[in-house]
Amino acid sequence: MKSLFALFGNPVHHSKSPLMHNLAFQKLGYDGCYTRWLLKEGARLRETFLALDLKGANITVPHKEAAFEAADIVEDFAAEVRAVNTLVLKEGKLYGYNTDAPGFYRALQKLGEVKTALIMGAGGTARALSLYLRSQGIDVEVVNRSAGRLEWFKAEGFVCHTWEGFDATPKDVVINTTSAGLEDNSLPMPKALLDAALAQAKYAVDVIYGKETPFLEEAKRLNLPHFDGSEMLLQQGIIAFDYFTDHRYTLDEIEKAMRPFLNL
Ligand code: NDP
Known part of the structure; x- marks a missing residue:
């Protein structure tokens, strides 16, 4: 059957x-x-x-x-x-x-060596990726729109930020796990935040696939190697x-x- x-x-x-x-x-x-x-x-x-x-x-x-x-x-x-x-x-x-997490890690390995990562978003995907990447020896920080979902990350010992006053330190890869850009009517992330996050990165990865999100558009504009989900x-x-x-x-x-x- x-x-x-x-x-x-x-x-x-x-x-x-x-x-x-x-x-x-x-x-x-x-x-x-x-x-x-x-x-x-x-x-x-x-x-x-x-x-x-x-x-x-x-x-x-x-x-x-x-x-x-x-x-x-x-x-x-x-x-x-x-x-x-x-x-x-x-x-x-x-x-x-x-x-999701082991799959993402298999995909990330195709980029090159990654030792540090900034994850944007704090939902289920971000939780899974942060723990899995850390278990593979990658140093992970998290930035999210609101504070509520960051509590779990703080308890797990990750360095966390909300958008307000966010000032990124250089990272090998910036990973967008927010659903901003998934639907055409979803609110975009502020450009200043994207610029702050991406300015000193080597690679940019969005977990959304099949469309160019504002995050990937910004990565492209900054000439960063990038791939979608x-x-x-x-x-x-x-x-x-x-x-x-x-x-x-x-x-x-x-x-x-x-x-x-x-x-x-
Ligand atoms: P969740 O609903 O658990 O979390 C969503 C996160 O996105 C939250 O941190 C939320 O912030 C943030 N967010 C939502 N809308 C916006 C917005 N307009 N601006 C900024 N931040 C926003 O979702 P998941 O973690 O489960 O999934 C996230 C994305 O990952 C989805 O787009 C999904 O399609 C994609 N995905 C792709 C996979 C693939 O194989 N390519 C596999 C798994 C997921 P806040 O806490 O402030 O609300």
Whole structure:
């Protein structure tokens, strides 16, 4: 019987995950089908997953914390950041994983050597990336619009800033994890803040993909090497696919099957 998979989030209309996973199913000869499912904030994630008879799902904004709550068993790293982006049903139990951070790290390694990073934003993605990058020996600072979400980072021992009076020190990479620029009507980040953050960086990376955000426009204007979230999307998808298909293929095989979606 065909195994069904979905992406849950709001918005999901822009997502390329179905294209990426369906291409890999087809190329690797796996009998699966992946679709996207708009789920409003507060919706019953676990019930929806089970009602749709899914084998697995990816979870995006704003449901990663809800997915953490919905899972029966959560791998250590996802539990630490309380953010799950991959759910898999195995023997009646929902397993939760976070593939964003290891996927992002795999993407970052393609840039060159990175020892220091500034993360803009303090949501689920920022939590996952900050801890994971630190575990790989990268020194991380965080800057966010409001103070509330920075409490977690302070408790974890990260140097944190709000926008007000922010004065960046030089960093190898500046990473935008805010959803500013995701939707055309989202409020842009102040240009002065972007300039302060990017002025002395070597690279700029946005986790949003498929569009040039004001953050990437500014990086381009400053002639900084930069990339959007496409490589991260690919790399987190490779690791999720590995969980979805119970480690049936090597990561290299999955990457080879999936990578062409970037040019579709
Ligand atoms: P969250 O909702 O958990 O956090 C959003 C963060 O963005 C908060 O820090 C919030 O600040 C900030 N923010 C929202 N709007 C604005 C704005 N207009 N100006 C400045 N800051 C803003 O989201 P996630 O961390 O889960 O996801 C963030 C982004 O990462 C999304 O765009 C998502 O699509 C992308 N993503 C991409 C992936 C990929 O594979 N390429 C994988 C995972 C995520 P405040 O606290 O002040 O509200």
